[in-house]
Amino acid sequence: MLLGDFHTHSTLDDGKSTLEEMAAAAYDLGLTHFGFSGHSFEEYGQDFCLPKKNVPIYLETARKLQEAYRGRMEVFVGMELDYFGENPGGLDYVIGSVHCVKQGDAACYVDESSQASQRAVDEYFGGDWYRYTDAYYDLVADLPRKTGCQWIGHFDLVTKFNEQAHTID
Numbered sequence: 422m423l424l425g426d427f428h429t430h431s432t433l434d435d436g437k438s439t440l441e442e443m444a445a446a447a448y449d450l451g452l453t454h455f456g457f458s459g460h461s462f463e464e465y466g467q468d469f470c471l472p473k474k475n476v477p478i479y480l481e482t483a484r485k486l487q488e489a490y491r492g493r494m495e496v497f498v499g500m501e502l503d504y505f506g507e508n509p510g511g512l513d514y515v516i517g518s519v520h521c522v523k524q525g526d527a528a529c530y531v532d533e534s535s536q537a538s539q540r541a542v543d544e545y546f547g548g549d550w551y552r553y554t555d556a557y558y559d560l561v562a563d564l565p566r567k568t569g570c571q572w573i574g575h576f577d578l579v580t581k582f583n584e585q586a587h588t589i590d
Contacts (some may be wrong), residue, residue, distance in 0.1 A: 425454030435469035456497040461506030462581030535582035
């Protein structure tokens with residue numbers, strides 16, 4: 422039986438645990454497969470992304486842990502590669518995700534807050550939520566080509582605040 426988790430984040434990006442703590446917890450829970458998938462560096466430097474200086478630390482630490490658990494738990498070094506993120510290469514897998522929609526030079530983050538989404542729709546999409554969601558899903562549909570991903574992460578992130586705002590039916 423395969424028991425695993427492949428979508429994880431650490432203190433190097435927006436997670437609450439270190440890579441070491443996550444691997445140990447996965448092992449203690451009896452997982453047979455575990456993947457690290459830090460948020461890719463992205464030029465807009467949102468708080469949830471790996472800062473560029475942390476990318477080598479992330480990769481080196483994850484590879485050391487992969488070796489440390491060899492024979493006990495299969496560990497994979499991946500990345501949640503945002504559509505506008507940077508792929509450092511040498512990854513075991515990629516989760517492709519869309520966190521923002523760009524309009525010109527503006528990056529509209531779909532999961533920042535319902536207020537930020539409303540501002541983005543009003544300012545960049547003429548108040549039309551369907552233009553906004555169409556732009557989002559156009560990027561999601563292009564993720565495999567753009568990122569080479571094996572999986573798509575939270576493909577419905579644009580709906581995150583819909584229960585509060587009821588903007589999309």
